[in-house]
Structures are given as structure tokens and as C-alpha cells.
Amino acid sequence: MSSSVPNIWYVAHYAGGPGIGRHSRGWYLARTWVKHGARATVIAANRHHMLDASQPSGPQQVEGVDYHFLPAPAYSTNGLMRVLNMFAFTAAFWASQRQLISLHGRPDVIIASSPHPFSFIATHRLARLLGARSIFEVRDLWPASITEIMNVSNRHPMIRLTAAVERFGYFHADAVVSLLPRTEEYMRSRGLTGDRWHYIPNGIVRDEPSDRPPGSPIFALIDEWRSKGLCIVSYTGALGVPNNVDRLIDAMALLKTRNPSVRALIVGRGDVEEQLKAMVASLGLSEQVRFFGQMPKSVARAILKHVDIGFIGLKPSPVFRFGISPNKIFDYMVSGLPIVSAIEAGNDIVAEAGCGISVPGAGPSEVAQALDRLACMTPAERDVLGSKGKCFVESKHDYELLGRTYLKITGWG
Template identity: 40%
Template sequence: MNIWYFHHYAGGPGMGRLTRPYHLSRAWAHTGHTTTNFVASFHHMLDIKEPLPPELTVDGVRYVALPARPYSGNGLGRIKNMGDYCRAVLHLPARVPSDLAKPDAIIVSSPQPFAIFPAAKLARQFGAHLTFEVRDLWPLSLIEINGTSKFHPFAILTAFTEWFAYRKANLVSSVLGGAEAHMRAHGLGPNKFVHVPNAVSLARLTMPEVPTTAAGLTAAAQIAAWKAEGRLVAIHPGAQGAPNGLDKLLEAMSLDECAGDRRPVRRFAGWYWRYGRTTQG
């Protein structure tokens, strides 16, 4: 099967942080499928803040970079970048490499959901199975987390996009296991939902990870010093944004009912409230 995977912020080792397309592509390759990842030529999740070349391969995983203007911040420039990507998807048949076979399956991942519109047209054109992969619930994330009004123009646009995607996709997958009820209430038909959680490559766990940045080397040295003192070191490797609730975890760990010495937890909690929240993400 030939898969076209549209992920605006697709990454991989040495390329970008969002590596789900990379790992899925490698897993599909082991089962005999071919995948091409269509990524924006520029996005803020790239390791090197320069536009990508039109084509590149990372450990056998193929990427085609669609033209999208550089931007900074979270304003109009980023929205225009999304528009560039969607226009490039719409005109993809006229610009794809000649050796790129027509797709049997098209997957649209929704760090930004708008590519579902041109991708649905491509699916009709090629007779391909269309899957919508939900990362964030739009516009619910905007409304519940950011406090955006449901009547905000962007919230209305994403609500229509959500409605369109649930109706046009043959299958809707999500890392959010409890999302089906919400989706069914917003137009998703029966037997169209599948939960595909994030995972980890066990092979990579056996590889020694050596930090290469100054911050990484400093952190590694501090962790080694704490271990030498006999301390228990707990690491939160994920984001520190409002949706992640790290403050609740720290409060729970600091309760008097928790067993053991709570002073290291409280010291870390104090550090987090003073410094950690200013460097979220």
C-alpha cells in the first residue's frame, strides 16, 4: 500500500521534534508499505530554523517539503504559513516527483487541521482511503485551555473544519482514547473511530543518549551529582504548558500523606514555580 501522510510539522532525527511520522513510516515499511511524508518547508518545530530542501530522506523515511513561508511567533505569519501549506497540498498533483505513485491511503494529522480540505479532494481524485488523525480537539482546546470564545472567528473556522473532517474521513484516529464521545457529538459516524496512542521505540531505549548541547551537558552533570549524593531523581521530559498539569502532580507529591522525605520534591516544586513556568514547552 502506498501512503501519503500530511503532517505540517513532521520531524525526525536531526530534522524536528515531532517524530511520530518518522516512527510510523518505519513501522509501515517493515510491513511492506511505502510512505511519503508531506511537511511544510518551514515551521517552528524544525531543529535548524532554515527552510527544508524540496526532498530529503532520513533513515529511509521519505519527506517532501511543500513551500510555506518562514514566520516567527504565533500570529498572522503562522496562519499564512498554514495557508501556504494547504494551497501546496491542493496543487500537489501538478508538482509531485514523477516517481511518486498515486496513494492508496491519505492520512491528515491535525497539529493544524486545515489540510483536511485539500486532502479530501485528493482522496476523491485518487480514490484513496482518507484518515483524519486527531492530535488536538479543535476548537475545544482553544476554548477550554486558552479561554477563547466559541464565537471567535478562528474558533468558528476550526469548528467547521472539525465537522467537515468527521464527515468526510473514512476513519478518524486519535491519540486521545476518550475522544470518541466528543467526536460522535460533533458529527462522527459509528465505527469510524480508532485509538492509536503515542508509543516509544524499544530499540532506541537500548541506545546510549549522549547530550550534545550546552544545556544538555549541564543537566547531565547536575543529574549525575544528585545521583552521587544518593538522591532519587525524577524527570518530567514533556511539555510544561497549562494542559499538562505539572503543578497538580507536584502538589500531589508534596502532600503530607506521601511517604518518605518530601524535601527534594518541595525544593523542585519551588524551583518550578520560580523558573520552570517561564520556559514552558
């Protein structure tokens, strides 16, 4: 250990941050660690699909947090180039170790954050060479997420390689941090021993700034709908197949006659965006459902403060038996929104917090019933549910608390 002040490297291939892109966990944790006297650097790829734009290779500061972007080739689909991007990032980390140490200091702790586990090979090797603590952070269970969601064979060479690296991480890491609450038994069956399993989920920051740009079309629409006494449901996030946003659209089709006062805002981008828009048009829902592209987080926070209900869904998958930790739920909670959750998983955050209605494994009719039930409540009744979620997330998922817990795992704190 180099000093009484820990130097932490958080190596996360897909890291984002304010003004950079989605997946800001590393930024929030690093900011908390620095606040408590540590030195911290987030190390990420300069090209990946979570970034708003490619970043120049090398060091930069992201709103007070040190970052270092490593070169990785561009990709546009989940094909060969994305796989090459993964391995290139891992290779770049290993090749850049002297430069990283020169610029950011000798690390006392190196955290390799998945979803893919390949970077752990390089981070663990360097940690052992430097006498640093090696931590394996697991956001998603690879390869289980691939085999169970995408129906890829366990015999596929890439799956076998991923499984071998996963086992290596569980067996060799000084600590394993899971974002999912029900993974300990699974990890122990694959090499984890002792008391090295820790649960640190995604989180929130209290009182983050929100921004309502003047003349913004989405806020003009919200104001128009509210002036008419309509109830507004919002989905903010990725528009991909797993997100099950089509379930919300089908439910809105049922509500068109059952409760015509309900409107839906879908805010985000993704692979199925055009398909969802076509679905809305074919169902004659252009007045009930409106789309807006991905917004800066400060604007998204302002949107959530001006709507009535938050919706989240995930397509059913066996891998969700290990639990979920979606940022979207926590964003809704900290905004004080009651939630309709159409997710079947090993944990039920909405039910645990008592902040809305869970309809696990539900079809459009059940989702429509849940939305209708919340829409028929008075604003005060919805506020009671929203307040429960806000209290829950602030007491259990504040990044200040999570960051301090992480420091204890590193050996400081």
C-alpha cells in the same frame, strides 16, 4: 488502488523526526509501514515551531524514511503569521500535487494529521480525485482545545471556520483515527457515522539508542547527585503554560524542608522557561532544581535511565475529559521510571499501568507528598513500579503494533 503494495502519504503539518524536530509519530509509523512492504512518505511544512531548524523545500530522507517539505512562512508567536503558515501549508499541498505524485508515486491512502484540520480539505479532495482512501487523524480536538484552553469565543470567525472543517472531516473521511480514547461520542455528535472511528494512540519503540556525551554537564550533575545518595526527579519536555511545570517547582519548595534529599532536573525549552527560572531563584531553590535546554532524543533517553522519578503535569481543562496521549508518559514508561502524574483527564494511564502515583487536580502539597512517597521507597521498590509501566507500554503502545493496526485501517495488513 494502484498496486498490491500500498503507497501511503502521511500529511502532517508539524511533523518532525530524528535530527529534524519533535513530533516523530509520522516517522515511526512510516518506518513500520515500509518494514511491512508499504511505500510511505511524510509530508510536512518546512517551517514550524516543532522543528529544530527550518528545512529546505522538497524531498529528503530522514534516516531511511521519505519526507517532502512544503514551503510555509516563518512565524514566532501564536498570531496572524502562524495562521498564515497553516493555510500556506494547505495551499502548498494542493499546488504541489503533481510534483508529489511524480516524486513519491500515486497514493493509495492519504492521511491528514491534525492538530489543525485545514489540510484535510486538500488531502480529501485529492484522495477523491485519485480514488485513494482518505483518513482524518485527530491529535487534538480543534476548535475545542482553543475555546476551552484559551477561552476564545465560539463566535470567533476562526473558530467557526475550524468547526466547519472539523465536521467536514468527521462526515466525509473514510476513517477517523483518534489519538485520544474518549472522543467517539463527541465526533458522532459532529457528523461521524458508521464504524469509521478508530483509536491509535502515541507510542514507543523498544530499545532505541541512548547517548551519554562525554563531558556533558547534565550527566556530571547527575553523577554528583547520585554519589550523594540524592533522589532525582526529572521533567523532560516543553516548558509552556499548559505543562504546569510550576506545580513541580512549588512542590520542590515544600520538599526543601520535608525531604531535602530530593532534586529536580527540568530539561526542555518553551515560552515560560525564563519565568520558571525566575520562580526557582525567588524560592531559593537553585540547589534543588536545575534547568537544561532541550536535548536530542537519544540524550534525553540516557537522562531518563539515570534518574529516579518522572514528573508530568497539565493545567486542568475541560477538553481533557476526552483523554490524553502524551509522549512524555510513554517515554518515562519505556525507560522504566515510576511516575508522578498531576493530570485530571478522561483516562489515567499511570493508574491503569500501576506504575506510579496519580494526583489529578492536585495542588503543590499533594504533588510533594507523591514525590516524597516515591523518594522514600527503596530503589528496588521503585524498580517494581517502573517495570509495570515498561511492560504496559511495550504491550499496548509499541509502534510496531500501532503501525500494523493502522495498515488494517488503510485496507492493507
